[in-house]
Amino acid sequence: MGTWRVVSAFLVTGVLGGLLGIGIQSLAWSWGQVWARIDARGAVLDPSIGILGAILAGSAFAPALYRRRIRLLGLSLLVTYTLYGGDADSVYRLLAALAGLVLGVILTSGRPRPAWYRSSYHETRTLTAAMVAVTGLGPLIVLLTGVGIGPLAPVVAGLRGVDISGITDACSQNNASAHCVAGVTTAVAAGTGVVLMSLVPLLLSLVAAWGLRAGRRAAWFLAIGVNAVMALLTGLSVATRSLREPTDVIEIDRQFPGFSVLAILVPVGMCILLAITHRRFAVRASRRAVRRFSLTIGIAFVVLTATNMILVSAVSHSPSFWSSLLTTLRRFLPTIIGRPSGHTPLTGIALALHRDVGALFWLVFAIAMVGLLLGRSRKAADDAERFRTQLRSTDGGTLGFMGTWEGNEHWFTADGRGAVAYRVANDIAIAVGDPVCTPGDTVKTIRGFLDFCDANAWTAVFYSTHEEFAPAFKDLGWKSISVAEETVVPLDRFELTGKVWTKVRQPYNRGQRDGLTTLWTTWEQLPAGLVAQLDALSEQWIAEKALPEMRFTLGGMEELRDPDVEILLAIGPEGELQAVTSWMPVWREGELVGRTLDFMRRADGAMPGVMEFAIASAALHMKEQGLEVMSLSGAPLAQTVDGDADADPGITRLLGWLSRVLEPAYGFASLLRYKGKFNPEYRPMHLFYADNGQLPAIGLAIGRAYLPNASPAEYMALARSLAG
Template sequence: MTTRVAGGLSRAPVSLGLLAVIWVLAVISGAWAKGPSHELAAHVSLGLPTLDKGYVWTLWTSGVFASGVGGYLLATVFVLAVAVPVEQRIGSRRFAIAVLAAQGAGAALALAAARLASAVPNSWGLELHGHLTADPLPWVFGALLAASAAMHTLWRRRIRALLLVILVTTALFAGHLPDVTRLCVALAGLLIGPLLFGRSARSPVLGGTIRERRTLVAVVVAASVLGPLFAAFSPHAIGPLSSLRELFDQVPYSARELVDICADPALNDECRTGQQALRLSGIGPLTMNILPSMLLLVGAEGLRRGRRAAWLLSVGGHIVLLGLACVSVIVRTIEQDEARWVLYGIHRHSTVYRDFAPLLALIAVLVLLLATRRLFDVRAARGTYRRVWLGTLAAAGTALALYVVFGTLLAGGFDRDPGVGTLLRDAPLRLLPPVYLQLFEPPVLPLTPAATLLFEWIGVLVWVTLCLLMLRSFFTPTAGYDLGGERRVRELLHNPGGGSLSWMSTWAGNRYWFSADGRHAVAYRVYSGVALTTTDPIGERRGLAEAADEFAAWCLGTGWTPCFYSVGPDTAALAREHGWSCLQVAEETIVDLADLAFKGKKFQDVRTALNRAGKEGIEARWTTFAEAPLAVTEQIVEISEEWVADKGLPEMGFTLGGLAELQDPEVRLLVAVDRDDHVQAVTSWMPVYRDGALVGLTLDFMRRRADGFRVAMEFLIASAALSAQEQGLEFLSLSGAPLAGSDTTEPDLDRSALDGLLDLLGRTLEPVYGFRSLLAFKAKFQPRHRPVYMVFPDAAALPTIGIAVGRAYLPHLSLEESGQLLAHLLRR
C-alpha cells in the first residue's frame, strides 16, 4: 500500500511542487497564520489596486498564497485530493499548461468582471473594486475542468455540472473576489481543456440515463434554493443575490418601546420601520421565511425521483416567487420606500442589478424546469395528494383555532387588547411568511414570550406539516403500481411458470390483466390507445389460447387495440390462425446446457476469455443488488451511467432492462471483479421457472467498463453457462436482439412485405444501437435461434402500433434527442 501511494505521488511532481512552494512561501513570509501582510499583499495578491500599479504577475502569484492557516489547510486538501489525481490522469506537461493558462486567463477575467461591476454604481462593484485575494483553489478548479475534456461522458458531465453550479451559486450569493476568481478560472479551464486534448468543446448537456438527468436538474434547483439560505447565514456576503443576510438586521426597538413610539403620530414613519424590523426578527420569523425554500428543497428530492408533483411544485413555486418579486419591485418603485424585498431582504440602495438579478436567477431555473418537463412523468397513486392537502388543511384549521383560543386567553400579552374578531382577521396571516406581509399593518404585536411563541410559531407548524407530507408522498408507490397484481403474476411465474422472457412482465410500468379463472395473466402497457403486451400470456399451457382471446376481446371492449408484443412462435401461429398479422421484431438466442462444452475451434473466443481472466486475476461472482456491498453497487451504477452517457443517445426501456430492474431480489447478478475488487463488468440474469423449479436463466443487463477487461462479457456469459450447468439448469437465454434476425431462423411463419420494412429499419438503426452486432456477438456461444414476434389484429392499425412501440421503448425522448438520433443516422 505504501509503495502504491509513493508511486502515485511520484507521478504528480507539478502538483506536489506547487504545494511545497505554497508552504515554503507561507513559512518564510509568515503568511501561514493570517495571510500575506499588507505590504506583501500589495505586491502578490490579485485585485484591481495591484493591477492598476502594473503588477501583472499577481495573476499567478495570488495562486501560491492563502488567507490564513485555514486557507492553507484547505488548499493542501484540494491539491492532494484533486490536483494530484488530475495530474496523474492527464500527465504533468498538460497539467502544468492547464494550471498556468487557466490561472492567468481566469484571474484576468475576474478582474475584468470586477472592473465592469464597479463601473455601475452599486455596493457589490465598490466592494470588488477595493478587494485583494490570495487563493490556491482557483488553479485547482481550473485544472480539474480542463482535465474533464479527457474524461468519459458521465464524469465529465457530473464534474462540470456540479462544480459550476456550486461556483456560480457562491459567486452570486457570497460574491467576494475569491468567489468570482474561482468561477472565472474554472470557466477558463473549461475552455482550455478541448484545446489541450484536441477535442471540440463538449458542454455538460443533460444527457445520459433518465436517472442521471433527473439528478442534475434536481441539483440545479436545490442550488437555487440553498443559495439564498447560504446568503442568509453569511452576514458578510456581498454578491448580487446576497440581500437575504439583511433579515439578520438588528431590531432598533423592543416591542414595548415600539408601543410608545407608535403612540406618537409624529413618529409614524419610524413606527412603521420598527414594526417591519420587529416582525422579521427572531428565530420564529426567520424559520417561517425560510420554510418556502425548504418546500422547494423537498421538491428537488421529488425531482430526483422523477415525480410529476415535484415538477409542478417547483414550477408553481418559482412562478409565485417571480410574481411576488415583480409586485415588490413595482410597489417599491411607486412608494420609494424601504420595504423589504419579498425574496431576500431590505433594499436600502435599490439599483437595477439588485432589483432584477434575483428575477433572472428565478427565470433561468424556471426555463430549465420547463425544458425538462418530459423527464418528470412519475405519478403517485390515486388519492396521494388528496391526503396531502387534507392533512395540510387539517393542520391549518387546527393552528387557526389554537391561535384564536389561546390569543383570547393571552390578550394581555399583545400591544392592544385583541378581540375575537381581530384574532380571526389576523389568524390567516399567521400562515404566511412575515416577509410577504411587509406592506400590511399588523393588527396586533406580541409583547410577552407566550404571546410571541403563539404569534410567530403557529404558522411554522403548518408549513412543516406540508413539507413532511410532500416528502412522504415522493416515497409512496407510483400510479399504476399494482402490488397485488404483481404478487399474483410472480406466483404464476413460479408455478406453473412462464417463458424465457416472461420475467419482464414484473417490471415497473406494466399493468396486469387476469383471466376469469385467475389461471392466466397478461402484462401490458397502454400507449396511444394500443394495449401493448410484454411477452406471451402467463399461466398453464392448457388454456393459453382461450386466455389470449379473452384478453383481446377485453381490450377491444375497452376501446384499445390489442397487440401481443415479444411473443414466441406458438402465440404467433395461434394469432395467424385467427387472421391476425405477424411481424418478427427480434431474435432470441438460447444456449442448451445439457451437452455444453466449450471445445473446438468454434468456441475459441470463449476459451480465450476464460483463460485471460484467470491470468489477470479476474473472477466471476454471483450476488444480488440487495446483497452486494455498497462499493460494488456504486461501481455498477457508475459503469451503467457511463455506458449510456458515452452513447449520447436516449436509453431504451420496455423489453430492455436498466438499473431499476437490477433491484429485483430474484434477479441474479454476475460481476467480473479483479484483484483490487474493481468491477470490470456486470450481467443480470432473470429466473425461468417450471412447476416451481428453476430451469433456466435469461440474460438482461450487460455493461462493462470502457477501459476495462476487454473480453469481460464473453467471460461472464461463459461463467454463467458453466455455473448453471453445474446447478442442473436446462438452458441459458441470451435474450432477444430487437430488429435483428439470423439466417438460421426457422421459417415457421411466412414473411411479408412488412418484415422487409422492419429489416430495413434494423439496418438503419444498426450504427446507432448496434442490435445486429449484439446478435453477432451472441453467436460466439453457438446458440439456437428463436424468433420473437409482434402480432396484431389489423394491418391498418400498424402506424398507431408503431407509435406505441416507439413510446414504449423511448418514453422520454425529447425534441433535442430526436434531432441527435436523426443526426447520427444521417452521418452514418
C-alpha cells in the same frame, strides 16, 4: 487529461480568473457596485480558483454523461455563490470556471468532437433536480458566510436580526463599509426576523428536488410554486419599494433596484426550465396519497390558524376578527414581504407560537409532501395472470416462470406481443430472466421496457438473462457480467447407463433397493399427511440454517402452491417424507416443453443420495411425458467457465472474491458442482447493465431483492458465517 495539462489548466485558469476578476471589479467600482467597493481593499489568493478552472477544463475529456453533469452542476453552484455571496472569491472562481471551459475546447481541438447525446428522462430529471436544489441553497450561503453582498442577498437577509441604529451609524459616512452593507441587506428583508421562516424556501426546494429526481409530478408543481412565489413577492417588493422602507438610508447603493430585478429573473428562469422539461415529470401519486396529503395540510392550517388567532385575541384589546385573521395569515408568508403588522402576543409560549406559527406549518407541509412523493399507483391485480398467458403463448425461456412469483411487477408492449417481469429496489428496476416474447420481438421488447423504466425514473437492468440476448444489449452499448450458470439436461440424452452416469445411477438404484417411492403431484392433490410432513421438513431446514432465506430467483414454500408447478416427493418405506423437489413449467408457443427445478430440500436422516434419486426419478418421468428439456436452474456467482471477455477485470475479481466469501454461507459453487453429476449443458446467465458507475447501486438493489425481509439477527448470523 494528463499531468501537464492539469497543471497548465490550474495555472492558466487561475491567472485568467484573477485578471478578469480585477478588470470586472474595476468597472464595477466605477459604476458604484457595492461588492466592488468592499472587496477591492484586499488581495484574493485562493487556490480553489485554479482548481475549479482545471476541473471545468478537464470536463472536455470526460464522457458525455459526466461532462454534462460537471459543467451544468458546477456552473450552477458557482453562479449561486456569486449571486448570493457576492464576494470577490466567488466572482473569480466563476470566471476561472468559464475560462476552463474555453481552455478545454482548445486542448481537445485535435481530437474527434464528441457526439451529442440527448439526455435521457432520468438524466434530465437528475440535472433539473440538482439545479433546483442548488438555487435553493442561497439562504444557507448567506447564513454561513455571515455577510451576503451579492445581488440576491437582500432577498434572504431576514436570516439575521435588525439593528437600525447600528445601520445608521455604519452608513453615516456613506462609505459602503462591509458592516453597512450587511446591515442594509438585513434591514431590507427583515420581516418576521425568524431564521426558520427565512429557510422555508430552502426546505421546500430540497423536498422538490428530491421528488424531481424520481420524476414526480407533485414535486414539479412544488418547484414551480416555490419559484413563482419567490419571483412574485420579490417583484411586489421592488414595485412598492418596501424592501428599502425598514431603513432611511436611501442613497447607500443606487444599483440596488437593478439587483432586485436580477433577483426576480433567477426564479423566473427556473420556472421556464421546469416548464420546458415538464414532460419528464409524469409519475403521479396514488389518489389515496393525494387525499392524505390534502387532509394533513388542511387540518394543520386550520388548527394553527385558529390557535394563533385565539392567542392574539387573548392578549389584545378587543381586536376584530378580521384583524386577528390578517395578523395570523401574514405569519405564513415569507419574510421577504415585510414585517407583519397588527396585534402581537408579547410573552411566553404565546410569543413563541405566534412568531413561529408559519415555520411550523411549512414544516408540516414539507413532511406531508414527502409522504405524497412516496405514494405510487399500483398496477392492476390481473397483470400476473396476463403475464402467465403471455408466457404460455410465446417463449420466456427455462426461467421465465419466475416472473409469475409474488413481488414481481409486469410490463407489456403496446401490441401485447412482449412482456417483462421486474421488481424495483432502490429505484433499480431488475428484470427477471429473459424477455417474454417471440424471437422477432426481442429488440422491440427490450427497448420498450427501457423507455418505460426511464419514464418512471428507474435504472433498468436485466438479471439472470441468457447469453443469446447479448447482441441486442451490445447494440445498445450495454455491458454484461456473468452472474450464474444454468445447468440444462436435454432429456433425449438422459440415460442411467455408462460410466458418466455412475454418480447418478448408484443412488437411484440404492433408493429402489431401500424401498423409496416417488409421488409426482401438485400442491392441491397432496394428501393432508404429506402436506404436514412437507411443512415440517421445510421449517426444520430453515431453522437449522440460522441464515437469511434468500428469495427473488430462489423459490420457497409459497411457490409450491402454484397450480402450474408440479412436485416430486421421495417417500421412505414407512411413509416418511425424505425429500421434495418442485418443477416449474417451461412453455414454448403454447406447448409444455420442459420443467425447471426450483425447490429442493431433504429431511434429516434421509437416505444418502436421496436428492440424486429424486432428480433422476423426475427426469425419467419427464422423458416419459415426451418433454424436451430439464433445467436444474442456476447457481448465483458460480460458474465453470471464464467470465465475460469484455467485463471489467476489477469487477470480475470482485465477483470471484464475493463468490468465495459467500460459499461457506450458501454453498453456490458446491451446488453447481453437485449439478454437474447430471452431465448438463452449461448456459451462462448475465447481468446486462448500462454503465459501470451504476454497479454499486445495482448490487445493493439485487441484495435487497434476495433478502427483502431479513431480520437484524439473521444479518448478524450471516456476518458471523462469512467471518469464519
